[in-house]
Amino acid sequence: MAKQTKNTLPTPIKPQNGKIPPQAPEIEASVIGALMLEQDAFSDVCDILTPESFYDLRYAKIYRAISVLVTQDRPVDLVTVTEELRKEGVLEEIGGEYFLAQLTSNVLTGAHSDYHAHIVEQKFLARELIRISNDIQTTAYEDSTDVDELINLAEGKIFELSQKNIRKKVEQIDPIIREALKRIGDAANKEGLSGLTSGFKELDKITSGWQPSDLIIIAARPAMGKTAFVLSMAKNIAIDYKLPVALFSLEMSNVQLVNRLISNVCEIEGGKIKSGKLNDSEWRQLGARLKKMEGAPLYLDDTASLSVLELRTKARRLVREHGIKIIIIDYLQLMNASGMSFNSREQEVSIISRSLKGLAKDLDIPIIALSQLNRQVENTKGDGADAKRPQLSNLRESGAIEQDADMVCFIHRPEYYGIYEDSTGNDLRGKAEVIIAKHRNGAVGSIWLRFRGEYAQFLNEQENVVVTRVASGKTHQTSPNEIIGAPIEENDDETPF
Numbered sequence: 001m002a003k004q005t006k007n008t009l010p011t012p013i014k015p016q017n018g019k020i021p022p023q024a025p026e027i028e029a030s031v032i033g034a035l036m037l038e039q040d041a042f043s044d045v046c047d048i049l050t051p052e053s054f055y056d057l058r059y060a061k062i063y064r065a066i067s068v069l070v071t072q073d074r075p076v077d078l079v080t081v082t083e084e085l086r087k088e089g090v091l092e093e094i095g096g097e098y099f100l101a102q103l104t105s106n107v108l109t110g111a112h113s114d115y116h117a118h119i120v121e122q123k124f125l126a127r128e129l130i131r132i133s134n135d136i137q138t139t140a141y142e143d144s145t146d147v148d149e150l151i152n153l154a155e156g157k158i159f160e161l162s163q164k165n166i167r168k169k170v171e172q173i174d175p176i177i178r179e180a181l182k183r184i185g186d187a188a189n190k191e192g193l194s195g196l197t198s199g200f201k202e203l204d205k206i207t208s209g210w211q212p213s214d215l216i217i218i219a220a221r222p223a224m225g226k227t228a229f230v231l232s233m234a235k236n237i238a239i240d241y242k243l244p245v246a247l248f249s250l251e252m253s254n255v256q257l258v259n260r261l262i263s264n265v266c267e268i269e270g271g272k273i274k275s276g277k278l279n280d281s282e283w284r285q286l287g288a289r290l291k292k293m294e295g296a297p298l299y300l301d302d303t304a305s306l307s308v309l310e311l312r313t314k315a316r317r318l319v320r321e322h323g324i325k326i327i328i329i330d331y332l333q334l335m336n337a338s339g340m341s342f343n344s345r346e347q348e349v350s351i352i353s354r355s356l357k358g359l360a361k362d363l364d365i366p367i368i369a370l371s372q373l374n375r376q377v378e379n380t381k382g383d384g385a386d387a388k389r390p391q392l393s394n395l396r397e398s399g400a401i402e403q404d405a406d407m408v409c410f411i412h413r414p415e416y417y418g419i420y421e422d423s424t425g426n427d428l429r430g431k432a433e434v435i436i437a438k439h440r441n442g443a444v445g446s447i448w449l450r451f452r453g454e455y456a457q458f459l460n461e462q463e464n465v466v467v468t469r470v471a472s473g474k475t476h477q478t479s480p481n482e483i484i485g486a487p488i489e490e491n492d493d494e495t496p497f
Contacts, residue, residue: 033107199236350400
């Protein structure tokens with residue numbers, strides 16, 4: 001199938017400083033002649049070229065006419081192309097029948113048309129870089145130009161151009177089989193999980209760990225604990241297992257994130273961390289537990305309105321310099337594809353989700369992106385814990401998120417909606433359900449975790465907690481090795497969180 005083409009062609013770049021724009025007119029003529037000479041030649045070049053790829057507008061118009069013929073399943077030869085150009089009213093503009101006949105007579109074979117097409121495309125990309133650079137230069141000279149906006153515009157245009165240069169690689173199956181067998185063998189010889197652990201045992205049983213090149217979407221309504229969940233997971237991976245993690249937060253500052261992480265690790269209420277009103281034992285607890293965070297390979301970036309191009313650049317650098325094993329983004333709907341124009345926000349989100357999946361494949365690491373759910377989830381009917389349970393259709397702004405993701409997980413806390421027991425009478429207070437609604441390479445299902453909102457903390461459901469009472473009379477959950485108000489020994493940093 002031919003690429004969709006535009007009705008307008010780009011204005012040729014004018015020579016500057018005596019220099020002619022990159023072009024290859026003889027090769028452009030050779031490609032067009034081969035297309036009219038060899039019936040199957042178009043299939044070799046249609047994934048490489050568009051009418052805009054040609055510097056000579058005559059060849060661009062001929063190529064567009066050939067694309068129309070192929071789309072309509074009509075034969076491509078000198079006669080049919082001539083008639084199509086006549087129908088479009090541009091036959092005389094390109095030089096008439098004689099010019100077309102010359103193109104075919106100068107070509108002996110279409111055997112090398114794909115090679116020639118690559119040369120034409122490279123010249124086109126070089127011209128596009130010149131055009132984009134000229135536009136940026138012109139805008140930069142204007143006094144009213146906002147530099148930040150100009151940088152975003154430049155990033156967007158370069159990213160859009162790089163997307164045009166991405167070619168799908170076709171491979172014979174034998175080397176792919178060998179690679180698949182190698183991975184199976186590596187997984188068989190590897191103790192534990194085939195992927196990266198989340199630190200949540202029941203979740204890892206279903207997923208076998210977060211897999212390389214996977215895009216994982218974790219979605220929930222506000223106040224369900226999305227950020228707390230990924231922070232708990234980042235703590236498990238970076239602090240407990242010492243594996244490098246990159247967390248991009250578009251909603252919270254780095255200091256806010258670290259405050260929540262301190263609350264999580266030190267098990268001190270977030271409000272006290274924010275206000276600094278800690279008693280003596282909590283200060284000692286803070287000092288002892290913070291030792292676990294020192295030197296942790298956790299890298300934070302709080303760039304607001306992060307673009308997909310910025311993310312790609314930063315992610316590649318982080319993987320190269322710090323060996324990042326997983327990237328977490330909080331959250332997807334706050335990202336943008338700057339410099340590109342869209343008819344709707346849904347189209348932009350589609351480009352973002354597709355770019356995230358492409359980045360995960362390129363870096364061969366899992367990428368986790370948080371996502372919002374629409375309000376329709378509040379109308380979901382059901383009994384007990386099934387009430388207001390999210391579904392794939394509740395993903396906000398774009399069905400493309402569901403399509404691009406290898407896995408979609410939801411966080412559901414029935415307690416938030418005033419549901420304290422399930423249909424069999426089990427206590428749901430302080431519990432969160434992680435629902436795996438889509439799993440491209442495995443099973444779907446759900447697991448339960450313990451949620452401790454005062455610490456922005458998720459725990460394995462089986463982890464023991466001791467319920468004690470503080471002076472205020474409020475119920476407080478703490479680990480077996482810690483009693484609030486008791487002295488904390490200097491070696492408390494050896495205590496598991």
